[in-house]
Amino acid sequence: MNAGTLFIGNKNYSSWSLRPWLLLQHFGVPFREHRLPLLSPTFHEAVGQALPAGKVPVLELPDGTRVWESLAICETVSERFLDGGGWPADPDARSVARSVSAEMHAGFGALRAEMPMNCRACERHVQRTPGLERDIERIRAIWIECRERWGASGPWLFGDFSIADAMYAPVVSRFQTYGVDAGPANEYMATLLEHPAMQRWYADAAAELEALPSMELGA
């Protein structure tokens, strides 16, 4: 079944857009992609209309219902198009997958502010503040624990690919860009970066023409 239209920002910069996009792509759910470059006139025109909260991503379902907030979109995709399969089947794994996804959605402010996603950039270095170090440590611990407890049945955080992997995909991208060593979770990072859909996202980001100074470090 077609999921409708996913409104996203620039692939180079829009980390929140990547999450539901990757989920839909991974599970092969057909959808239409509508790109609204951040800070552009077309983006501003869409605010309050296609974008109820003035942000991307937004999923417009085939009946016209709009869903915003990346985690709410992922939940909706799982419920309506995957028969709940966006979450792990095991109840304990599912509870923890929900917790780490919510933790990502609500937190890691230092990481998001100090290491912005930029798919085209490589070998960036930033001064790590204590807050950033704490975020990095916590994320490393999450990945390592998930892989140790649930990774036996597959290469993803909970074995099979789940919403949790989609939620952490932009963090993997950031760790690569800024040279963060994930220790035993480096293999997990490589798996995610090699995902064919991630490779497509990166190729599309490389082809984008917009370079937004306010989204680059040092701006």
Ligand SMILES: N[C@@H](CCC(=O)N[C@@H](CS)C(=O)NCC(=O)O)C(=O)O
């Ligand atoms: N909590 C939101 C965050 C969405 C968000 O901040 N999106 C950014 C792009 S990655 C945006 O639309 N920024 C435009 C603006 O704030 O004007 C989610 O999970 O979807």
